[in-house]
Amino acid sequence: MAQGITPLAPGLTSFLKSLKSTPADPSVEHLISLLKRRQIRNSRPCAIATTALMLRVVGEFKGRDAAKLVERIRQVGRRLTAAQPREVVVGNIVRRVLGLVREVLDDNTGGDSYAGSDAGHNTPSQHDSMTRPTLHSSISTFSPLRHAATELMDASMTSDMSDSSELSRRPPLLTSHTSYAPTSSAPLVNSLFGLFSQPADSNASTPTGQASPDGKTAQSLNLERLADLSRSSNIDLKGEVMDGIRELQDELDQSDEQIASVALEHIHSNEIILTHTASTTVQKFLLSAAKKRKFTVVHAETYPHDNAATHGILLTGRKRETRLDEDEDPWKPLTSVGIPVYVIPDSHVFAIMSRVNKVILATHTVLANGGLVAAAGAHMIAKAAKEHQTPVVVLSGVYKLSPVYPFDIDELIEYGDAGMVVPYEDGEFVDKVDVEHPLYDYVPADLVDLYITNLGGHAPSYLYRIVADHYRTEDITL
């Protein structure tokens, strides 16, 4: 939380306002500069701004060439992520928009030539869900299963959606499926059978050594193919993609409510809940539980970088700097609904942990391996919870879930203004002591017991699957 930013200062609100009247290119520049100056920060504002910008970019896109659209989105995405690589959410949104474009194409081309991709999608998965519900329970609404974070899927597979959705299912044991027409005599190809696939698509469908490591070959193949498809077919690409982006905006709007709707399953009467930092998601979650239950909240204040926001959320129910000009649902603090709240400094977490029943953490980004990046102090809280065998629940919208694998944790940690730890006026101190002020912590996956997203609750080891559901493999490297 950057302090001292009034609602009038450049930020999300001003950006969204100016977006209405500004063409895409200057808006891109605008957002880049806002990101660079950290005037838009934290996951949700970044996600909202990126989605709005994407809507604009797609809206202004001229022509029908899908490959060019993909390239355009990709190029904007590259610039945005380069402007602020630690706001991983920006990249997530761009990848999801790219996925939307590809999905629109796949649906249309698939619908033309095959028995209907919808039928292919739905019927078999219902069939599967009877026998093996768990693996299919949280398939997202629009993406086919992808089973690995960085699999270089072949060009033809990704464009033949009904085909690949068929393939990614279990091989049919019953021969009575009529809802999908097998498209060719090509053998079932999924990741384990990839070894045997027909040689015709060998240059693409198999793990090729010749394909460049980061998938450039596959991508270019894919782009050519996209161009072909869009030329040959007659679809309202732009309109459908924009519809998809609006759905994405709805998802951003609703994810907090969806997460909050399961609150009663997780918070029970008279429990003591520990949370930290200022998070709208957690606030709504607790408020929703407070409608029916009485419990106690212990709030670690995350001094020095987030304490002002934390105090704000405790006093007024909102972060101090958030926009004033919204909102249908009234903000109210937990105390106003009769929940006792104790604020403790971070250093007291371990001492109080033995009395805590559940830890609920907000997050900045969730990574593909199940680890998360959250406000500094989260790692300590999670460790203390582990020590006391207290369950740790992380609340996160799916939009925060990133396909990025944390190769280097240090890269993800941002450092803030050391003056907030020790004021610069304290010259003697500053002269003699190095002061550091990390804003984020990386919490490894094994310290987390449960993730609650807008799709439901997931074990950390299951997140790879949600990643695979939401991001196209060819978009992982922007």
Added chain:
Amino acid sequence: MSIHTPTAEKPLPDFDIVSTYRSILAGDNELTMPVAAIEALVEAIAHSSVSTVAETLALLAHHTAVLKASIANPISLSAGTDLFQRYLVTTLNRPAALNLGPDDDFRAIRNHLLSNGRLFVERAKQSREKIASFGKHFIRDGATVLTNGGSRVVGALLRRAAESSTMRFKVVYVHSGSKSSDAQEGDQTVADLRAHNVPVATITNAAVAYSLEKVDMVIVGAEGVVENGGIISRLGTYQMGLLAKSKGKPFYVVAESHKFVRLYPLSQFDLPIDQKVLEFQVADDTKAVEDEGVADVNATQSKCSGLNADDAVDFTPPDLISGIITESGVLTPSAVSEELIKIWF
């Protein structure tokens, strides 16, 4: 050395699957056991005159049994044979909604298999390269990597990392000290890395805990990745996993996905192989007392001798593994069962 298993099938024309397998494996030292097994089975089908699905599957079952009986540690191999069998079952049983009749379909698949035998091998090798190109991102500048054994995937990965000139990293290589073929491959990897200007320290198994403090990450290969996400790898891997876990070092496994094998071992002694590692004796020269703990699944297969300590394997449970790097991305151990379920059910 044709072996006849006591199955009820009619005697098949004498195609020597075992020697085919061995010659395939010997002819190409880049080849893994599962792929060599698949190759051998393709050869077997080529040499037979089967014309129906049932015949093919019976032939396959027969040869697989013979092949498994002939080698001491068939776990890795069975990953290949199982994969091949499932592939045939699922492709041959596909609904006749294909415009081809089932008969044509069968012939098409047979021809596909026979004409593309080499292709499978190439793909298996390519998947190794792909793992290398992806896995090299795990090695950061200045990192020290602990590894063991002669895994070719690990070798390829480290070599790829060494070739990218921006990265400086060090390798601690655990050497078994034996003269087994595995150790020789390990020597080869070490020499190769040193040729690429990568500083390599070789240590013995006993020095793993001692060295671990200087190590940033552990990367190991695997003979088989089992259903619960654990791995079967050469003896000593389990203890490396335990030590890495206790020191909080990430423990990565690199394995091609054709090494996924449908086994669910719960402990070290659940493996369906006979290992002469734990031999209780009262005197040096007396006959070894049979270890009761060793699973007697293969007790009937008296032909294969048990594995001695040089070739023995152990089972590393999934909770010690940070990630499994396959050609289809980094999987968590729990993803392995999903991949296997997809082809089996």
